[in-house]
Amino acid sequence: MNRKTLAAAFPHTVPVLMGYLSIGTVFGWMLSAAGFAPTWAAVMSVSIYAGSGQYLGVDLLDKSAPLGDVAFLTLMINFRHLVYGLSMLEKFKGMGWRKLYMMFSLTDETYALLAGVEAPEGVNEKGFYFAIALLDHLYWIAGSLIGAAAGALITINTEGIDFAMTALFLVIAVEQWQSSARHVPAYLGAAGTLVCLFLFGAENGRFLIPALAILVGGLLLLRPWLEGGEGQ
Secondary structure, three states: OOHHHHHHHHHHHHHHHHHHHHHHHHHHHHHHHOOOOHHHHHHHHHHOOOHHHHHHHHHHHHOOOOHHHHHHHHHHHHOHHHHHHHHOOOOOOOOOOHHHHHHHOOOHHHHHHHHHOOOOOOOOHHHHHHHHHHHHHHHHHHHHHHHHHHHHHOOOOOOOOOHHHHHHHHHHHHHHHHHOOOOHHHHHHHHHHHHHHHHHOOHHHOOHHHHHHHHHHHHHHHHHHHOOOOOO
């Protein structure tokens, strides 16, 4: 990966930079408030790299939750990342060893970027995708370390601060809605989620996998229609 590739990728990642520095800082601050050293923030952000999963992790670590509960809840919350990886297999084809990292790095924000961005003329396509994923990951690590360091020096009430993750997701959802010609996937996701929430309840995120199954199944059935014709 050369400087030209990085220079081409960086402008596309600026919105993620601003968001990750903010919510990464919140995560690091929460972890520090729970009594963990800044090195834990770095380790979690490098190895786990899942915003909502790491926010949950702070609470689970603070409560010394059983390992089984940690594994189940993490799967429930981050199951969508498996779907992200499967949908990008064709795009990541031919990336060699980088493919595994690309699938690991598919956060909501990185996935949204890669799903809609194209490499500029004269820039290696696979290197361009890799640069976007790597930059986003570095932003998250930096934000986590900033928050953890600040939290170790400044003590404040962190109650409610985790809403920053939800706020970023809402901003991304609004942007995707405005840039998309077809809103059927959004309607399908919202309807499926509400139905599963009503049927299975919110406890331990048990509604998430059925809701994702409805969304994926519906999109597969509607794919020919969604990929053809004019938007609505």
